[in-house]
Amino acid sequence: xxxxxxxxxxxxxxxxxxxxxxxxxxxxxxxxxxxxxxxxxxxxxxxxxxxxxxxxxxxxxxxxxxxxxxxxxxxxxxxxxxxxxxxxxxxxxxxxxxxxxxxxxxxxxxxxxxxxxxxxxxxxxxxxxxxxxxxxxxxxxxxxxxxxxxxxxxxxxxxxxxxxxxxxxxxxxxxxxxxxxxxxxxxxxxxxxxxxxxxxxxxxxxxxxxxxxxxxxxxxxxxxxxxxxxxxxxxxxxxxxxxxxxxxxxxxxxxxxxxxxxxxxxxxxxxxxxxxxxxxxxxxxxxxxxxxxxxxxxxxxxxxxxxxxxxxxxxxxxxxxxxxxxxxxxxxxxxxxxxxxxxxxxxxxxxxxxxxxxxxxxxxxxxxxxxxxxxxxxxxxxxxxxxxxxxxxxxxxxxxxxxxxxxxxxxxxxxxxxxxxxxxxxxxxxxxxxxxxxxxxxxxxxxxxxxxxxxxxxxxxxxxxxxxxxxxxxxxxxxxxxxxxxxxxxxxxxxxxxxxxxxxxxxxxxxxxxxxxxxxxxxxxxxxxxxxxxxxxxxxxxxxxxxxxxxxxxxxxxxxxxxxxxxxxxxxxxxxxxxxxxxxxxxxxxxxxxxxxxxxxxxxxxxxxxxxxxxxxxxxxxxxxxxxxxxxxxxxxxxxxxxxxxxxxxxxxxxxxxxxxxxxxxxxxxxxxxxxxxxxxxxxxxxxxxxxxxxxxxxxxxxxxxxxxxxxxxxxxxxxxxxxxxxxxxxxxxxxxxxxxxxxxxxxxxxxxxxxxxxxxxxxxxxxxxxxxxxxxxxxxxxxxxxxxxxxxxxxxxxxxxxxxxxxxxxxxxxxxxxxxxxxxxxxxxxxxxxxxxxxxxxxxxxxxxxxxxxxxxxxxxxxxxxxxxxxxxxxxxxxxxxxxxxxxxxxxxxxxxxxxxxxxxxxxxxxxxxxx
RNA sequence: GGGUCUGUAGCUCAGUUGGUUAGAGCACCGCCUUGAUAAGGCGGGGGUCACAGGUUCGAGCCCUGUCAGACCCA
Numbered sequence: 001x002x003x004x005x006x007x008x009x010x011x012x013x014x015x016x017x018x019x020x021x022x023x024x025x026x027x028x029x030x031x032x033x034x035x036x037x038x039x040x041x042x043x044x045x046x047x048x049x050x051x052x053x054x055x056x057x058x059x060x061x062x063x064x065x066x067x068x069x070x071x072x073x074x075x076x077x078x079x080x081x082x083x084x085x086x087x088x089x090x091x092x093x094x095x096x097x098x099x100x101x102x103x104x105x106x107x108x109x110x111x112x113x114x115x116x117x118x119x120x121x122x123x124x125x126x127x128x129x130x131x132x133x134x135x136x137x138x139x140x141x142x143x144x145x146x147x148x149x150x151x152x153x154x155x156x157x158x159x160x161x162x163x164x165x166x167x168x169x170x171x172x173x174x175x176x177x178x179x180x181x182x183x184x185x186x187x188x189x190x191x192x193x194x195x196x197x198x199x200x201x202x203x204x205x206x207x208x209x210x211x212x213x214x215x216x217x218x219x220x221x222x223x224x225x226x227x228x229x230x231x232x233x234x235x236x237x238x239x240x241x242x243x244x245x246x247x248x249x250x251x252x253x254x255x256x257x258x259x260x261x262x263x264x265x266x267x268x269x270x271x272x273x274x275x276x277x278x279x280x281x282x283x284x285x286x287x288x289x290x291x292x293x294x295x296x297x298x299x300x301x302x303x304x305x306x307x308x309x310x311x312x313x314x315x316x317x318x319x320x321x322x323x324x325x326x327x328x329x330x331x332x333x334x335x336x337x338x339x340x341x342x343x344x345x346x347x348x349x350x351x352x353x354x355x356x357x358x359x360x361x362x363x364x365x366x367x368x369x370x371x372x373x374x375x376x377x378x379x380x381x382x383x384x385x386x387x388x389x390x391x392x393x394x395x396x397x398x399x400x401x402x403x404x405x406x407x408x409x410x411x412x413x414x415x416x417x418x419x420x421x422x423x424x425x426x427x428x429x430x431x432x433x434x435x436x437x438x439x440x441x442x443x444x445x446x447x448x449x450x451x452x453x454x455x456x457x458x459x460x461x462x463x464x465x466x467x468x469x470x471x472x473x474x475x476x477x478x479x480x481x482x483x484x485x486x487x488x489x490x491x492x493x494x495x496x497x498x499x500x501x502x503x504x505x506x507x508x509x510x511x512x513x514x515x516x517x518x519x520x521x522x523x524x525x526x527x528x529x530x531x532x533x534x535x536x537x538x539x540x541x542x543x544x545x546x547x548x549x550x551x552x553x554x555x556x557x558x559x560x561x562x563x564x565x566x567x568x569x570x571x572x573x574x575x576x577x578x579x580x581x582x583x584x585x586x587x588x589x590x591x592x593x594x595x596x597x598x599x600x601x602x603x604x605x606x607x608x609x610x611x612x613x614x615x616x617x618x619x620x621x622x623x624x625x626x627x628x629x630x631x632x633x634x635x636x637x638x639x640x641x642x643x644x645x646x647x648x649x650x651x652x653x654x655x656x657x658x659x660x661x662x663x664x665x666x667x668x669x670x671x672x673x674x675x676x677x678x679x680x681x682x683x684x685x686x687x688x689x690x691x692x693x694x695x696x697x698x699x700x701x702x703x704x705x706x707x708x709x710x711x712x713x714x715x716x717x718x719x720x721x722x723x724x725x726x727x728x729x730x731x732x733x734x735x736x737x738x739x740x741x742x743x744x745x746x747x748x749x750x751x752x753x754x755x756x757x758x759x760x761x762x763x764x765x766x767x768x769x770x771x772x773x774x775x776x777x778x779x780x781x782x783x784x785x786x787x788x789x790x791x792x793x794x795x796x797x798x799x800x801x802x803x804x805x806x807x808x809x810x811x812x813x814x815x816x817x818x819x820x821x822x823x824x825x826x827x828x829x830x831x832x833x834x835x836x837x838x839x840x841x842x843x844x845x846x847x848x849x850x851x852x853x854x855x856x857x858x859x860x861x862x863x864x865x866x867x868x869x870x871x872x873x874x875x876x877x878x879x880x881x882x883x884x885x886x887x888x889x890x891x892x893x894x895x896x897x898x899x900x901x902x903x904x905x906x907x908x909x910x911x912x913x914x915x916x917x
Numbered sequence: 918g919g920g921u922c923u924g925u926a927g928c929u930c931a932g933u934u935g936g937u938u939a940g941a942g943c944a945c946c947g948c949c950u951u952g953a954u955a956a957g958g959c960g961g962g963g964g965u966c967a968c969a970g971g972u973u974c975g976a977g978c979c980c981u982g983u984c985a986g987a988c989c990c991a
Contacts, residue, residue: 005952013952020956324918444921448989451920455990559988589988631930634923635987645929645943651956652942659953711931715941727958734952818960821948828949829959859958887952 007885007902010910011734012743014662018775022654024619028767032143035781041096041148044783045547048093056092058084059542059552059582060149061565062099062157062534065131066106069141071638072558072591074611078627079556079588079706081147085763086701089787095547096149098142099537102131102158104530105192108467109408120466120504127467128158141611145620146766148783155541157533164496165540166469166533170461171488172576178423179461181473181481183351185334185341186460188415190359190374191408194464195419201412206402208233209379212281212327212393213386214265215244215304215313222254223290226266228304228315229277231326233398234336235382236375239365240352243314243332244304245343246270246296247321250328255291257283265393266290268299270328277327281394296321296328307391309366318343335416338457353416357464375413420471420483420526422459427574434570434580441586441704442633449562449570449585459571461529468527470495470503474511477520490515535568538581551579556586586704588632593639609638618647621765625650628706628764649714650765656717657772659726660754663733664776667747674745676794681853683749684799686725689716690753691795694788697760701787706764713760721753728857735886737909756788805843806857809836809871813858816873825877830888832860832875837868861889885909 035041058080063073080096088094111126112118118126135156143151155162173179186195213235214227228244246252251271258264259282269277269285271293278284285291302315313332320339321330334344335353344351354364361370361378367385370378386392403412431453440446462471472491474482494514495502503523506514512521542548551573557565566585573581591609614623626646630636676684693716700708729746736743754776762769762782773782813834820826838844844865847853854863861878881893884901892904899907899916 008952011952020953322918442922447921451990563989592987629929637929642929648943655953655956659957662953707930711941715931718942722953723958726953730952730957814959818948821959 006916007906007910010885010914012666012736012738013734014659015665016658016662016775018658018661018772020655020658022619022621022650022768024621024767025616027771028146028615028620029144031767031770032146035148038781040781040783041150044088044148044781045093045095047784048088048091051091053091053093055547055549056084056087056094056554057542057548057552058087058094058096058554058556059538059548060096060098060155061555061557061561062101062155062537063138064104064106065100065102065134065138065156066110067134069138069611070591070609071611071614073138074141074145074614074623075588075591075627075630075632075636076556076558077142077147078145078624079586079632079704081145081149081624081766082628082701082706082763083554083556083704085148085766085783086787088783089759089762089785090698090701091786093547095545097153097155097541097545097548098139098147098149098151099155099541100131100135100138100157101530101534102128102135102156103468103527103533105194105463105465105467107131108465109192111467121501123466124501124504131156131158141615144615145611145623148766155537157530157537157540160496160499161544162533162536162540163469163500164492165544166528166536167472167488167492167495169532169536169539169572169576170472170528171485171492173422174483174488175485176426176575178426178575179420179483180423181418181420181483183353183416183418184421184460185336185338185351185353185414185416186419187403187412188357188359188417189405189408189410189412190357191405191410193357195417195460195462196405196412201403202406203401204404205399206404206411207397207399208402209235209383209395210398211235211383211386211395212277213238213307213331214267214391214393215307217268217302217304217315218312219302221298221302222268222292222294223266226254226268228268228299228329229327229393230329230331232331233400235379235386237333237336238307238331238382238386239309239354239361239367239370240333240335241306241313241331242311242334242344242349242352243316243347245316245318245321245330245332246299246328247319247323248295248297248300248317250296250321250323251293252296252299252328253285253291253293255285256288258286259283267393268329270296270323272323273326273328276325280396283393308385308389311366314347314349316343316347336414338414341416351416355413355415359413376411419460420462420473422461422571424456424458424571427571428453430578431570431574434574438580438582439584441584445559445562445585445587448559449566452563452567453570456567459529461532462526463529464525465527466504468530469533470500471524471526471528472503473524473526474515474517475522475524476518481524482517482521487515487517531564531568532572534565535572538569538573539576542581550577550581552582554584554586555582556588558590559587560590562587589635591638592635593637614643618643619767621767622647622650625653625710625765628710631707649710649718650768652722653714653717653761653765654768656721656726657754657757657768660721660750660757661772661775663750664747664754666738667744667751669748669751672744672747673751674741674748676796678741679745679749680742681799681802681847682725682728682857683745684794684796685803686720687749687752687793688795688797688799689720690756691790691793694756694760694790694793698787698790701763709760709764713757713764717757725749728859731856731859731886731888735906735909738911740909752793756793758782759785759788802843802846806847806854809838809844809873810858812836812871813860813873813875816875817860820875820877826875829859830861831878833862833864833878834858834860835864835866835874835876837866837870837872839869839871840867842871 084094084096107127107130187201189196210233212229212231214229216227252268253271254268256264257267299315300317303312306313332340332343334340334349335351354362356362359374360372435450472488508522511523542550569581626643629646693712696712697709732742733746758769758773770782817832826832848865878889880889880891882889883893883903883906885906890903894900896907
């Protein structure tokens, strides 16, 4: 060892096994294994229960058992984990039963695509296998991310017991008289051959062939050969036209319209759209002597001739007619549209829908050559027919938002089919009342779900699918329907023990026999909407698990669930329990790419967006810290570059923990703790800051504002600890003697800081906090602990105001030192001799007597305080010798003959019997 | 077209009930340190707080309007 390092071994340098390099990717799985081994989740629950803690129930919204966990799914589960862990540490028992949504189109779709022509029971077996495979994949990811829960006993909507409860929920709806069967236009996907729920519909841009079509009026009130003109973007629905709707208050012009090519026709167009009509078709009003303007009401009760069928079209008035596009006269096909259907009911029109499951025309279409043609391929032929009949006045491509099937990506057609419905009006008002009683975070969520519930039509609950819970209804030999609660409950009993595959495997005759139904009765072919499945989870899970309770304290999912799970759960709960299933509903935004587009599961531009990519590369705690750092109230922009910013923050926090741990080496709290009154100013100050940080973090945890926790702790580590407190106290920690009270004072503060930081960080970076906790020598996991109480951390207002004054001066001094450094007068802070001036009433003067405190705080050689007008600092180089041990420039160096290179403090800090030789 | 939300440094965000010169982290530039070292410290550049009005002694914050983006609905 060279001479200049001769005293190095006498320093108390930080010492810890807590490594700087986290190596989370290897370290975390080991910790996870030990959590598993000690059954940490159950251990924590048991402890809270033993302590008599009240329960806090977060009811898990089941992700779909399909695909890898991507960053959006990860965010959702991590937010849940933050809530549960923080509530647990606040003194609640927090049982968590994770779940999966298993039935439904996406899985069946994949199974059916892989192998065509399978029997229903085989489709179901393969679908179940598929779901279970992804449940395992997802469970692995969620566990790897450090989410604590009862992973060995999750709820699955394919569990026969769960399925039986779904059927019982259906029975309740039947009992309340809310279920009915009807032919009704529904959003029909010919690609997936099923009716779709609204939530299963995506809107995309589509170009449709828009046509203007003439319907001759069979009434010569406005002159012979007068025609109504309609505009439609779906020419294929014209064979099902049964009426034309006008607005009763709009003005309609009846006039001769002349075309550039010489044709002249007498037409009816609403006043506001005449110009647009002229531009699109070339027909413009001539303004002749027979022109007149009438209100729409005038047409009510008239009839018009269908352009190519031997049928009349009724003229009606309807409030949904607009004067924005078209002609002010709307083509009505009650079998092909919601508005049309309602208008049809009011005017006694037939629900005509001559289209089959594949989207092909049936015999009913009335045009023999079109039978068997796909409706979207028929548009061209229909336009030709219109042209042949002289009914076509114009056509143009029209781009608009059009509904598409969410899975098969094919455009939706509205088509009337026999379906089963739940009558929403029976529970709508109660549901709205319950919405008001619920807390919605963010608060605008209340408007969103209330709006949805107010406007939603009856709930179409039947699906023409195989992978789902059977809709337990029967058809009598004479073609009637048996919709009966008692029978449904019997079906529930049977499937609970035999599985719902029994519904598909047992014959009609066997079912009739088992249920005492007349011979020849046939079971229904439909399955239930999957929103009934997940919407029944509070019945099948919350009511069934003794450790849970109703209502749940919190539901938290992405914003799309206002229309999905939050709503279906509410409807089921109001019907079965006459109350909402939740007290508070929180929503979070989607994870989107940096341009604001929703992330596809596969990622954007080939970049991986699965959670596995991130925890395998950076570790789960970095993913967790990321999730805590984002503003989940709105969309969450995401890219790997943004993610890496959080990785930097993690490193800083980890390093801070490491140096704190290193400086606690040899500290025995039971013997070495210094009372608060005896701590130095800076120690009192950092503990006061810790007190504030604890208060703020606990409030933020309670309010589910994890980003605030992140900001608070990040700031505390980076600014208060790293650049101030640790930097300042390094000298005494390293260079003071082992028994120095000042050193122990800092260690006292650091011990409290470490203890508090670990607990506050535990819900967020659960692995690292536990690792640090272990490094502190604590026997149990940090997750068994409670949060610190802010009031248990001593605080001093005086320390805050004095340090605030010191910080002001520090800024001024550092600037002066920087100038000196640039001028090469000095190289290091501690070479500086500072003359500081401050106004007479400045708080600095309270500290004038304590020179060592000042030089320590500013990390300078010497400081002289004078009165002056404003804060100011002058810097000169110290003329003192540099202590070989602590590197300070102090005038006591050389005073000792035994150690002429050392300052007074260092001489006395040397271990007993130390000698240079 | 209707409703909701968002708009503060190059990027991600803080900014308490309106109150001095709007703050952090990352990135960038310069310097110091090598006893937190695949670390740490100091300094710097960079902001018309989307825009325009209004209330007020005083507005990033409150009010009105405009623009842009997002989401839901039509």
